[in-house]
Amino acid sequence: MPPEQEQKCDSFRPCSLCARANVDCEQALSEDTPTSRAKSNNQRRRGKLRQRVQSRSSSDVASASAQSDQQPSLPPERISPSFGENERATEPRDQPSAWAPLDFGESESAMGFARKIYRLGSQTIDEQQTSAIPDGGCGTRTPITRTSGQRLPISTILGGRFPEQNEIDSLLEDYFESVHWFSLVIYEPTFRKRLNSVKDGFALPAEAPFLTLLSVVLCMAAWYRSKKPTQEGHEAWQLCSDELLRIVESRLIHIMDQHSVAAVQTLLLLGSHHVYHGRPNLSFALLGATIKISHAMGLHRKLAHGSFDDVEERKRVWWTLYTWDRFASISYGRPLSINDEDCNVGMPAEFTESPLFRPESAPESLGVRYSPYQTQLTQLYLLASPALKTIFGSLSAQSGNQHFESEYSLQVNDVTQKLLAWRRDLPSFLSLDLDTDYHPSATHLGIRAHSLQSLSLQLTFDNVMIVLHRPSLARQIKNLSAQTPIATGSVTDMDSPLAQGGTQGASQSDQVPRFEANSSSEYWWRAAVRTARITELPHLTQIATDSHLVAFMAMNLFHAAIVLTLVALSDPLSDPAQAVKRTITRVFRLEELLGQRDPASE
Known part of the structure; x- marks a missing residue:
């Protein structure tokens, strides 16, 4: 084959050389076109390909250097490409590239293998042409083109x-x-x-x-x-x-x-x-x-x-x-x-x-x-997470199995102890003090934020504790539904916190009890009481209603109110039950206030 024919575009389009150079194929040259022009076009395409590879290599070196320095924040001129400001903005930093695919050493898609095969020959797959394939082009099917930079x-x-x-x-x-x-x-x-x-x-x-x-x-x-x-x-x-x-x-x-x-x-x-x-x-x-x-x-x-x-x-x-x-x-x-x-x-x-x-x-x-x-x-x-996976996962269908309940009990015991240790080790500025309300005179933005964050963490902790011990709570409901209207002496059999003396003063209810295998109800009971006690912090709950916490707080109060209601119904005429009912009333009043600020709280 004559040399000038080797330098023309292939008969099929796009040809491999133009695809690698990321340029459009040239029109077929007529027989009288000078050979020098064909060579020039071919050299231009190869030159663009070399420049692109060199540019990518330089960028990779700069990125690796920046990573090794462990600098908290690099100036824009050190981490940005060396083209104009308008052009730089046309390529967001988080825009993926087929030249640097993510590789985590895990099972890959078919496109992942295809990319690796292409890289064996220092080639890349055009994302525009693979965007319709799963795991193909990482951007949209209408890729961003580098324009004149018009804003x-x-x-x-x-x-x-x-x-x-x-x-x-x-x-x-x-x-x-x-x-x-x-x-x-x-x-x-x-x-x-x-x-x-x-x-x-x-x-x-x-x-x-x-x-x-x-x-x-x-x-x-x-x-x-x-x-x-x-x-x-x-x-x-x-x-x-x-x-x-x-x-x-x-x-x-x-x-x-x-x-x-x-x-x-x-x-x-x-x-x-x-x-x-x-x-x-x-x-x-x-x-x-x-x-x-x-x-x-x-x-x-x-x-x-x-x-x-x-x-x-x-x-x-x-x-x-x-x-x-x-x-x-x-x-x-x-x-x-x-x-x-x-x-x-x-x-x-x-x-x-x-x-x-x-x-x-x-x-x-x-x-x-x-x-x-x-x-x-x-x-x-x-x-x-391990307990949540068991509760809400496919294994929950086996909850009636005695072996499952035994295994879950051991798992919950372990998770509960870890959560109690987590709560004890909280930084002081993220640990909620239920005996101290927020001071409205505090002007530092950090004090306000940390007060709200401590409330959020406490609500999350107590809600998780209630969820982990739901099987015990479910047994309470089952026993309550089987109880006759005049059979009020079955409280002890239900292992109710009221029967266990769990209705001590509010200041004592939030103390973490020593864990015992037969006292699971103590955990969800005291978690519910702690959640209800936020009604005693009017200033903190007020600033919470002006934030994203308002609905989250309402959801957790609702969850705690269910627990308190169940306990009150277990022995409705007792003095402890009356105290619980008064607490429920305060919770509902706060819920009503929250409902005026957020639809999810109504």
Whole structure:
């Protein structure tokens, strides 16, 4: 074959050489086309391929160097590609690439093997051509193209009215005060950097994932602002929240088609918003989709390469998703969706974050340490997971089996002791003191956040304790249903806390008892009493009603009220039962107050 024919494109399109060079095939050359022109085109394609490979290699070296230095935060110029600012924004940092596929040493898909075969020849698979195959292209089927870098108004990109910058800054401070301390979905350092890039109200179309995340953040902040009794313009902020929610939901399918951290963050916040605002079924469906997207991205696996901020953001998002999965299993009574054995992600680093965004906000000498709360909450659920898996998993169908009950009893005993040790070892600023209420005069944002976080951890701990000992609670209900109206002497047979003297003063009820094999009821009983005692903390519960904790608190109070009601019904005419009924009355009054602030609390 003559040399000039070897340098033409193959007869089938796209030819292998052009595919590797990521360029369009040239039109067939006529016979009178000079040979030098064919050689020039071929050399240009090969040159582009070499440049692309060299650029990728340089990027990998820089990434590995940054990882070895263990720097907490690198300047943008050190971690960004060396092209223009507008072009850099067209490729989000969390956009996956076929040149650096995730490899965790686990079973792979067919596409995973195909990628490895291609890499044997220093080739790559075009993601555009494989996006319709499972585990193919990691982006959408309409890939982002590098344009001239034209920036558009944010409202044009999202297709709806977007708040002004001063409103955005103000709402973000409300978000950190109402939501962020409770659900650490966003990673503040990275979030702030991306926010600064769109402060002028313009953005690149490729920044739509972050803009959607920003929309759901502002939606939640506007909703809580509209519920504040001292806030003017309640209806305007409610309309603002509704409009932002419409924008996010209109982009829902597009969000779910993305493999990006921003997409996972958006779905997490959207799901938590719905579970606490009257649409729990939609929230449960969104949680399942979010878990699958996270698995596809490998968030459940340790990231071998990447900047400090990228690694920490992935950790934070994954463990937030993990705790939501455990909470959902308890709330819905359904199996766990995340298997502990599949995860090898470390705990997030603890650092301070700034909740202030307005220029006029007085800067505090120190930021707020929100992250220890996430670490403690995650550890609580990790300790409880083996028992939760048994309770809500397929083995629960064997609950009538005597051998199963014996095995489960041993498991619960072990988990209970670990949870009690976890509670004893809590940092003082995250340990709730039921005898000391929150002081409204406290102005430091950290004190307020830690007070609410301590309440959240206590509610979670007590709720888990009740759930772990549900078999004992179920036996109480079974015995109560079999009891005749005049047979009031069966309380002792039911192992009721009333019969055991478990109705001591409230100040004594929250003391952790010494564990005994036949006193399982003591655990769910005292957990319910501790939960009910938050009615004695009016200032703390008041600030909780202005935050994302309001519905969570209402759900846990409802759970505790069921336990208290069961105990009161076991011996309704006794003096201890009367005391329990008065406690239930206080719980219902608080529930009524919470119901005025949140649909899930009604």
